[in-house]
Structure formats: C-alpha cells, structure tokens
Amino acid sequence: MKHILLLSSLSIVLLSGCSTAFKTGQTPDDVYYSPGRNQEETYVKEEQKQLKQKEAYQEYITSQDDRYLRMKVSNYYRWNAIDNFDYWNDSRYDFNVCNCNTGWNNYAAWNPYLYQGARWGGYYGNNFNGYNLGWNSPIYTLVKYASPVYVGGGNTSGTNVSAYKNKYYSNNNLGYKDPKSGNFMPNNNNNNGFSNLLKRVFTNGSSNSANNGNDSYDRPARTFNNSNTNPSPAPSSSAGGNSGGFGSTGTSTSTGRGGKG
Amino acid sequence: MKKNFLYIFLIIGLSAHAQTPEDALRTAWFTQNGTARNMATGGVMGSLGGDITANHINPAGLGLFKTNEFVLTPGFAINHNKFNYRGTDTAINKNNFNYGTSGIILSSSKKGDRHKWTSSAFALSVNQVANYNNHIQFKGLNNFSSFTEQYLEELIKDRADSNAALNNYIFGSSLAFRTFLIDTIRASNGSVAGYQSLVPISTGVNQLNDVVTRGGYHEIALGLAGNMADKMYVGGSINIPIISYQRDITYSETDATNRLTNQFKTFEYRENFRSNAAGIGAKLGIIYKPIDSWRIGFAFHTPQVLSYRDQISSSITANTETYAGIKTAKSDDLNSGNPGERKYSMITPWRAIASASYVFREISDTRKQRAFISADIEYVNYRGSRYYSEEKNNQTQQKYFDILNNGIKDTYKGNINVKVGGELKLHTIMFRLGGAYYGSPYADENLPANRILATGGLGYRNHGIFIDLGYVHSFNQDVQFAYRLNDKPNTFAEQTGSRGNVVLTVGFKF
Numbered sequence: 156m157k158h159i160l161l162l163s164s165l166s167i168v169l170l171s172g173c174s175t176a177f178k179t180g181q182t183p184d185d186v187y188y189s190p191g192r193n194q195e196e197t198y199v200k201e202e203q204k205q206l207k208q209k210e211a212y213q214e215y216i217t218s219q220d221d222r223y224l225r226m227k228v229s230n231y232y233r234w235n236a237i238d239n240f241d242y243w244n245d246s247r248y249d250f251n252v253c254n255c256n257t258g259w260n261n262y263a264a265w266n267p268y269l270y271q272g273a274r275w276g277g278y279y280g281n282n283f284n285g286y287n288l289g290w291n292s293p294i295y296t297l298v299k300y301a302s303p304v305y306v307g308g309g310n311t312s313g314t315n316v317s318a319y320k321n322k323y324y325s326n327n328n329l330g331y332k333d334p335k336s337g338n339f340m341p342n343n344n345n346n347n348g349f350s351n352l353l354k355r356v357f358t359n360g361s362s363n364s365a366n367n368g369n370d371s372y373d374r375p376a377r378t379f380n381n382s383n384t385n386p387s388p389a390p391s392s393s394a395g396g397n398s399g400g401f402g403s404t405g406t407s408t409s410t411g412r413g414g415k416g
Numbered sequence: 417m418k419k420n421f422l423y424i425f426l427i428i429g430l431s432a433h434a435q436t437p438e439d440a441l442r443t444a445w446f447t448q449n450g451t452a453r454n455m456a457t458g459g460v461m462g463s464l465g466g467d468i469t470a471n472h473i474n475p476a477g478l479g480l481f482k483t484n485e486f487v488l489t490p491g492f493a494i495n496h497n498k499f500n501y502r503g504t505d506t507a508i509n510k511n512n513f514n515y516g517t518s519g520i521i522l523s524s525s526k527k528g529d530r531h532k533w534t535s536s537a538f539a540l541s542v543n544q545v546a547n548y549n550n551h552i553q554f555k556g557l558n559n560f561s562s563f564t565e566q567y568l569e570e571l572i573k574d575r576a577d578s579n580a581a582l583n584n585y586i587f588g589s590s591l592a593f594r595t596f597l598i599d600t601i602r603a604s605n606g607s608v609a610g611y612q613s614l615v616p617i618s619t620g621v622n623q624l625n626d627v628v629t630r631g632g633y634h635e636i637a638l639g640l641a642g643n644m645a646d647k648m649y650v651g652g653s654i655n656i657p658i659i660s661y662q663r664d665i666t667y668s669e670t671d672a673t674n675r676l677t678n679q680f681k682t683f684e685y686r687e688n689f690r691s692n693a694a695g696i697g698a699k700l701g702i703i704y705k706p707i708d709s710w711r712i713g714f715a716f717h718t719p720q721v722l723s724y725r726d727q728i729s730s731s732i733t734a735n736t737e738t739y740a741g742i743k744t745a746k747s748d749d750l751n752s753g754n755p756g757e758r759k760y761s762m763i764t765p766w767r768a769i770a771s772a773s774y775v776f777r778e779i780s781d782t783r784k785q786r787a788f789i790s791a792d793i794e795y796v797n798y799r800g801s802r803y804y805s806e807e808k809n810n811q812t813q814q815k816y817f818d819i820l821n822n823g824i825k826d827t828y829k830g831n832i833n834v835k836v837g838g839e840l841k842l843h844t845i846m847f848r849l850g851g852a853y854y855g856s857p858y859a860d861e862n863l864p865a866n867r868i869l870a871t872g873g874l875g876y877r878n879h880g881i882f883i884d885l886g887y888v889h890s891f892n893q894d895v896q897f898a899y900r901l902n903d904k905p906n907t908f909a910e911q912t913g914s915r916g917n918v919v920l921t922v923g924f925k926f
Contacts, residue, residue: 177483177880177925184877186466187785187841188778189482191525191535316436316823318566318900322860325905326502328559328620349904352565354601354612358677372678373618375561376601377568378610379575390608394576395584401435401728401758405586405750412582412594415740 352377435726435758435820437827439691440801442661443633443722443764445857446546447867447890448473448835450517451489452921456873456886457837458850460790462771463703463713469517471539471639471653474701474715474769479641479649481523481537484926489516491919493547499554499896501623501909512549514632516919517541534646539639539653546633548661552625552896554909557672559620561907563685563899564613564669567592571611573902578608586750587687591732596740597683614680614736620672625898625909631660637699649703657720657764659693667898676737683734688755695722697764709778711790713771719800720764729755760817765800765830769793782843782877789838798828798857831855837871846875848886858895864910865894884921890914 177183183190354376379390396404448459450469461473468487470477495510519541526533567589571581578600581593592598596614603609615621634657641651665687671680697720703713731746748755773790801824803817837850852869873886894911 181782182877182880182925183483184782184785185481187775188780189480190780191482316820318902319437319823319827321902321906323905324862326907328557372616374612375565375617376612377572388575390575390577392577392579394574394580401587401756403586404584406752407750
C-alpha cells in the first residue's frame with residue numbers, strides 16, 4: 156500500500172507539471188458538456204501534420220526517381236517495362252488496385268513502401284481503397300480461456316454445503332436468566348427434543364470437582380443408522396478424502412493419534 | 417419436525433469453513449466503488465457518464481468524453497462491526513487503505529457530417545470492486561450446539577470408520593479425532609457405532625469466533641465507447657478480475673463451568689485460508705438522450721469466468737483434561753508439511769442496471785453548469801454463481817460441484833440495489849449528496865441483511881485539474897455463522913455496525 160501511495164504521489168507531482176492543455180481558461184466537465192480539446196490547438200496540430208505529410212510525399216517522390224534511375228542503370232532490360240506504354244495501358248495487364256495487397260503484384264512487390272501505404276490508408280488511402288483494410292477492418296479475437304483442473308478425489312460425496320438447506324434457527328440457550336443474580340442458569344434436563352443427538356455422561360463425583368452437585372451432563376453424539384429394515388453399508392476406511400472441496404487424505408498420516416495419555 | 421431433522425440427517429453432511437456458498441457471495445454482494453465524485457453521489461453511473469467509473473458500470477458513459485484525463489483515487493476505510501451472538505454483544509474495528517477507480521481516458525472527435533460517430537473514447541482503468549479487509553469477532557454462551565457437531569455429522573454421513581476418521585479429513589474431522597476432541601462410540605461387540613464430542617454441551621460452552629480477512633477484488637477494464645451525434649452513446653469494456661483473499665480463523669469453545677471431571681476444558685480451531693483468482697468478463701451499455709437534459713441508460717454485466725487456486729492449513733488444539741490431556745494436530749503435519757490445495761473455475765452472477773439522469777444546463781460554459789440528479793436500479797442474480805470442474809468424467813468432483821451449485825441456488829436469490837445521487841455545481845466548486853440501498857442476497861427471509869449508504873462530498877475543478885473528496889457511510893446488517901449443522905437448528909450472530917470510506921480523487925485534463 157505504501158508503494159501505491161508513493162507511486163500515486165509521484166504521479167500527481169509529475170502530471171501537475173504536464174497538464175498544460177487546460178491550465179488557462181475553463182476546465183471542461185464531461186458530465187455536463189464536453190467541448191473537445193482546444194480547437195485552436197487542434198488546428199495548429201492539423202496544419203503541422205499536413206506540412207509533414209507534404210514534405211514526406213516530396214521526399215518519397217524524389218526517392219522513387221532515384222530508385223528508378225538506379226534500377227534502370229543496373230539492369231536496363233529487366234526494368235524496361237516500366238517505360239513501356241503498352242504494358243501500362245494494355246487491359247491484359249490491368250491490375251486491380253487491391254492486388255497490391257496480394258503480394259503478387261510486381262509493382263507493389265518491389266515497392267514495400269507503397270504496399271504499406273495502401274494497407275494502412277496512408278498517402279494513397281482512399282485511392283487504393285486501403286482504408287478499409289486497416290484500422291476500420293473488423294477484428295475477430297479468439298479468446299481461449301482454459302479452466303483449471305479441479306484437484307481433489309476421494310469418496311466423500313461432498314455434502315458440506317447441505318447444511319445450508321437447514322432453515323431452522325435458534326439463538327437462545329436452554330435455561331433461564333436468574334433475576335436475582337443476573338446469571339444464566341442452564342437447564343440441564345431440557346434437551347428440547349434432540350436427545351437422540353446427545354450422549355449422557357455420568358461423573359464419579361470426584362473430590363476435585365468444584366461442583367459436585369452436578370453428576371451428569373450431555374455430550375453431542377451421532378450414531379450410524381443400522382435398522383434391520385433398511386440396513387446401511389458398514390463404516391468404511393475409504394470414506395472421506397475430499398472434505399470441503401479439498402483433497403483431504405493426508406500423505407503422512409501413518410503416525411496414528413497415539414494414546415490418550 | 418423430528419422426522420424432518422432425521423431425514424436431513426440421513427441424506428446430508430457438512431464441513432464448515434470449506435468451499436461453501438458464502439465463497440460465491442464474496443464475488444457478488446458488495447457496495448459500489450468508484451471515483452470520489454461517483455461515490456459521493458451514491459454510486460450512480462448507469463446513465464450519467466462523463467466519469468471514468470463508467471468503465472466499470474456502464475461503459476457507454478465513456479462516450480461523453482471528448483477530452484482526455486488521468487485519474488487517481490486513493491482511499492481509506494474504517495470498519496466498525498457490532499455483533500450480537502446468543503445475547504452477548506461484541507464490537508470490533510478494522511481500518512485499511514484502499515482505492516477507487518483510477519486510470520486514463522483518451523478521446524477523439526470527428527468533424528463533419530460524413531461521420532456517423534461524433535466522437536469516441538478509450539479507457540484503461542483499475543478499480544477495487546470489493547475490499548475484503550475486515551475483522552469479524554463474536555462470542556457467547558451456547559448450551560445447545562457445538563462446533564464439533566459438524567465433524568460428527570460428516571463422519572456419520574460418510575460412514576467413516578476409525579481409520580477414515582483418522583486420515584481422510586485432515587483439515588477438520590481428522591484433527592478433532594486425533595486430539596480426542598471427538599471419539600468413537602463403541603457398540604457392545606466393540607464395533608464403531610458412532611461418534612461423540614467431548615464438549616459437555618448441556619452445561620454450556622463459551623464460544624469465540626475471530627475471523628480476520630484481507631485482500632480485494634480488483635478489476636482491470638479496457639473500455640471503448642462511441643458517441644452518435646451527442647444523442648446516443650454505446651460502449652463496452654473487457655474486464656480482467658483479479659482476486660486475492662486471505663482468511664485467518666480462530667475459533668474456540670471453553671467449558672462454562674469449573675468442573676474438572678467433565679473431561680473438557682477448551683479447544684481451539686485455527687485455519688489459514690488463501691484464495692487467488694483471475695479471469696475475464698465484459699460489460700456492455702447504452703445511454704440515450706431522448707430530449708435535452710435527460711439521459712436514460714442501460715448496462716449489462718456478463719458473468720465473469722474466474723480461475724481459482726486455494727490453499728488451506730488448519731489445526732486443532734484440545735484440552736480434554738482427564739480424557740486425553742492437551743493434544744494438538746496440524747493439517748500440514750499430516751500432508752508432508754504442505755497446505756491443502758484446490759483448483760477450480762467459477763462463474764460470477766450477471767447483473768443489469770437501468771438508470772435515468774437529469775442534468776441542469778448541459779452547456780459548455782462551466783460557469784453556467786448547475787447540477788445533476790441521477791438514479792440507478794440494479795438487479796443482481798446472486799443465485800447465479802456456479803462452480804465447475806474440467807474433469808467431466810470424474811464423477812466425484814462433478815457431484816461435489818453439482819451439490820455446491822444447488823446449495824447456492826437454494827441459499828441465495830436475485831435482488832435489487834437502488835442508488836440515488838446528485839450534485840450542485842457553483843462554477844469551480846461542487847457539492848454532492850447521495851444514498852443507496854442494497855437488498856439482501858439471502859433467500860431465507862429469517863436472515864436479515866441489507867446495506868444502506870449515506871454519501872456526500874465536495875469537488876473542485878479548475879486549471880486543468882480536479883480534486884474530489886467523497887465519504888460513504890454504510891450501515892450494515894448481516895448474519896454470520898461460525899458453523900452450520902444439518903440436524904439441529906443453526907445459530908448465527910446478528911451483525912450490525914458501519915463502514916466509513918473516505919476517498920480522494922485527483923484528476924488531470926489533457
């Protein structure tokens with residue numbers, strides 16, 4: 156968190172210095188109305204952009220002239236067709252402008268700059284119909300999402316969520332509050348109908364007991380249902396192993412639990 | 417009634433603090449987080465737009481941008497939790513740093529009538545959708561049920577013999593069995609007839625549940641929106657959720673009497689749970705201006721697909737006095753020193769938002785811009801979370817997920833959240849107020865839960881910079897279960913209290 160705060164503070168300081176566009180005049184509030192960025196600034200930027208494009212075009216034309224001359228000098232016969240009037244005006248050689256993207260058009264092949272220009276709608280954007288082949292072309296992205304493998308196993312039926320189906324609630328204890336002392340007096344004999352889930356334990360009334368008057372209490376208990384009419388499978392050592400969604404069979408459980416002492 | 421309990425007892429079992437429907441709720445039930453301006457106005461962003469929070473609520477709102485901006489939103493939260501558990505009150509606080517929507521918006525305008533789209537905007541932002549830093553603590557006397565009974569139910573349901581009880585439940589039942597917190601009940605022929613807990617429940621135990629959670633549900637959003645003639649805005653965002661969640665549980669039960677002959681003094685269960693996830697989702701939206709000043713919006717959030725990896729370590733220390741003395745068992749010791757691991761995928765619920773806003777004076781002169789008021793209504797299908805395994809042929813796994821998914825459908829429901837907020841603008845200074853109501857995700861009407869938000873804040877916008885301060889006070893009502901049983905009425909703590917969240921947004925126009 157400290158790193159985040161430090162980074163945030165640093166960003167604020169840096170950006171305070173960089174934010175120049177709206178330092179003077181009104182600061183737009185896009186919730187109400189967004190005027191766009193400063194029109195004058197945009198105009199200047201556009202003018203500069205056009206000038207750069209013009210310069211680049213002139214440089215390109217010049218470079219093409221140089222290239223033409225170099226090629227003609229190096230191999231006159233091979234590139235003679237460039238000056239062949241019949242070649243360029245014969246319908247048999249009438250390439251479609253879109254062929255520039257096929258990679259088989261000779262002119263484009265030896266001129267990668269033109270190829271790229273047509274593709275991204277550069278100087279020849281609309282003429283070469285390349286505009287629709289670049290930014291505005293639909294992009295189909297295949298998102299492949301791999302779900303991880305659940306690691307678990309075992310014979311537990313995984314019913315740990317079934318207790319959520321139990322819609323019975325009780326937030327009261329069994330007993331009463333003594334109006335004199337204010338202490339809660341548990342009712343040891345009232346099991347509220349759940350005696351089958353308890354096991355009564357009798358103590359020996361040891362002399363160490365601080366409360367010899369109570370000689371019995373209940374422990375929670377559950378027993379297997381082994382009715383003769385609907386016999387259940389015998390308890391198994393392969394039960395469990397997938398408790399709560401975790402692979403819960405220990406890999407180093409051979410120690411046992413030892414004795415009670 | 418007794419018959420019903422017996423029936424439930426026969427068909428089901430459980431293990432608390434494992435993968436439960438509550439894990440699914442963690443990715444669905446939370447109050448909205450955003451920029452300070454957004455939070456100060458109750459979180460309304462279904463139709464308002466013009467704020468980077470729109471990237472996480474209704475991406476069409478990005479279409480209102482024709483300028484660029486960079487936004488940072490640090491925050492600080494104060495949790496004040498109150499609990500009442502079986503008549504005993506507890507209060508505990510937890511403070512932490514957090515953050516709201518932060519990121520960058522880049523826009524472009526097109527001039528002339530040839531363009532169908534007047535402008536468009538792209539946004540890259542991150543938001544802490546939910547903050548998991550909290551502390552839950554409640555205690556009380558219980559002479560009706562014990563935490564240990566869940567282990568008895570699990571072993572009986574699975575028909576586990578003593579070997580299985582010893583080895584096959586190393587994050588819960590086996591720990592209790594190894595520490596003699598639970599033990600077998602022997603039949604007259606020496607066979608295992610069942611299991612008993614050493615907890616002397618009828619004389620009562622003092623229960624204490626302490627849960628510290630950390631982490632957050634973070635969301636990276638890449639949004640794109642188009643503006644059609646300043647009349648209609650359409651947008652969408654791809655979301656990458658990243659979840660980090662840690663939970664440390666310390667649960668104990670202590671003998672409420674001073675008796676030294678009842679073979680129980682105390683036990684303590686400890687659990688360290690770590691969960692990390694990443695995934696993908698999408699949000700789509702539209703905003704339409706039927707007439708000047710009015711905006712109507714609709715957004716749909718697709719379910720997010722998350723890939724999880726969880727780790728768990730747990731231990732039990734029990735003092736059963738003359739029965740077995742003090743014993744400790746740790747899951748790591750039973751698993752070659754390693755925590756337990758699980759991997760799975762999950763789908764979060766979908767949600768839909770409908771909204772309307774009225775903006776007083778949508779004009780360029782910021783001195784004349786005056787105010788807005790907005791309201792959102794959101795429906796969240798909380799019962800729509802689903803867990804999946806890729807191993808479709810593994811019937812054990814698939815059965816587990818099917819039961820879990822059915823449990824989610826049975827436990828939760830779809831519900832609505834309502835948000836209202838507004839702003840008064842006096843040129844460079846702005847005042848904001850709002851409120852929100854988040855309905856209960858629980859299908860059971862006996863479990864009271866809701867969140868009511870009161871929000872407010874101030875804003876300043878000038879010299880290409882804007883600074884917003886927001887405060888959200890959330891009045892919370894919820895229920896917390898330390899454990900759940902199949903065959904006895906369950907007990908829970910009623911949670912009230914509040915969460916205060918201070919957020920500061922600093923933004924730069926460029």
